[in-house]
Amino acid sequence: MAEPEKEFYLYKLEAVLPADRLLTVIVIADSDEKAFAYAENNIVRHTIVPPKIEQLGIVQKKPLGRGGVGYVVETSQFADS
């Protein structure tokens, strides 16, 4: 029997900030734990004063097996026509 493949995923995380603000973070990782850690690192690197994160959550992951996987992150300026 073959060994389970170590599979990488493109993760989409949401960081809920005070006052219902939302930060979307996209990272590549091969486990859920690492996805959280990488996301936190990215948020810290991205901000001078790190925001208070009320909740950090993985909301989707897509396997990196095929090129082209990605996410569209809707912002408050976005209106669906």
Place this chain on the structure above:
Amino acid sequence: MANVRQWKWADDPTINDMEQAKLVKDGLDVIETIVEKYSKEGYDSIEKTDMDRFKWAGVYQQRPKDGHFMMRVRIPSGILSSQQARALAGIARDYGRDLIDVTTRQAIQFHWLTIETIPDIFERLKAVGLSSFEACGDCPRTIVGNPLAGIDPNEVLDTRPIVKELEQFFVLNRDFSNLPRKYKMSISANVYNTGHAEINDLAFTPAKKTINGEEVIGFHVWVGGGLSAKPYLAQKLDVFCRPDEVLKVAIGVTTLFRDFGYRQKRTHARLKFLVADWGADKFKEELLKVTGPLESRGEDLTQGWKAGYFYGIHEQKQKGFYYAGLSVPVGRMSAQEFEQLADLAERYGDGTIGTCNSQNVLIRNIPADKVDAFQSEELIVNRFKLQPNTYVGYAVSCTGTEYCNLAIVETKERMRRLAEYLDRTAPQLDTPLRLHMVGCPNSCGQRQIADIGLQGALVKTENGMVDAFDIYIGGTLGENARFNKKLNGRIEAEQLGPVLAQLIGVFAEERVPGEAYWQYVDRVGVEHIQAQLDAIRSADAV
């Protein structure tokens, strides 16, 4: 080896990689490779490029990717014989760790299969007239419909011959085995929309029209529905089709999808994108070019939506005969239980079993004098209940992390336990409250059409990673079809039971008699329920 057509898009350099691969080797050709090569040489011999094509054989890698597969078996219109059920149970017992799932499209799904066993499974299916071919893949999937076809007092005609005709025409038909994306058909003449018309690529719903002074019973035609990340409701065409025109219209719509559907991006390939661009009028115009003239729309005979639930004992079209709608919690059973169902179907009914898109089952053709004995059978009293409690009875769930590579959280067992909890703690209602749980946005468990839909996420807390759920409210199909709307505030899985019990408690107090949940959401507004959720959450926080 490869048996590939010279398609008109073959020279289009803009088509995606999967399209290129389908031009090199048609999905259906993998069936032979599985039988001749992979099953003999083992999992490690499987070429990566063929793994996607496995879907045309109805086979899919399960999680973790360590050599196990899931297989989906087509159950057209959800009707199968006891002999077929026994064959399926045998496969589950011998190769599938005893596990049988009824899916939201009336199929039967196995897990834990290894490549070595697949040829024997193909043979066993074939021997009883079943097939897994094209149950997944970019091709016409299982035709969903009315599991009561032929005996249903609420149907305007018997759709069994039509479904059979279409299955025979489309399955393994190489003219239609290379579509831009998955393609889902629904045919039902039941006036309560048992086929979930609005969320299928092509659907036929009951209609009538007076043509040359004669009243004709037939169908209206819907195109372009689908769920997943961007759900879209099908549009009704200005077409009336007689029962003997269904095949022609299905060929017409499928031909348009094949030849005009989009092949550049897989994420923009389902029929809904073509329908959205063309609009219903242009779609009709193009359809008529393929089919020739069709009547314009008649009178719609759909009266509402019962979401594919048939619980209890009900008299059939045939006086003196009854069908029994049974509850299978979250659609999961053991091989032995499925065999026991087959036994009951033979002893009390005519041997047929129905699979429902609500993940439940039914037994047909029980004569009046056997109904009492049937109802007192141990399996019916204790396991597959005729009148399940409010929440267990209307709980639907996708597969979740147990077997699915895309899942963020565990779902199936959790949904079952959650429903049991609500049955103990939340008010019992005189209307269904449909709860659907999914482990990711792909929505196999059809979260969008639920009264209350629950979508999994994984959140980080002081106590480590915990499963959590977003709540969506007010989905329904039928005349008022709409997808449910998201509430703010993700709930940790531990809290889900108490929070839902409270939300439902308020609903039970505030509802007007007979009001369905989506009607309530409409009347009081999403903000009102958001305020309730906020209050529940802040009360829990202290």
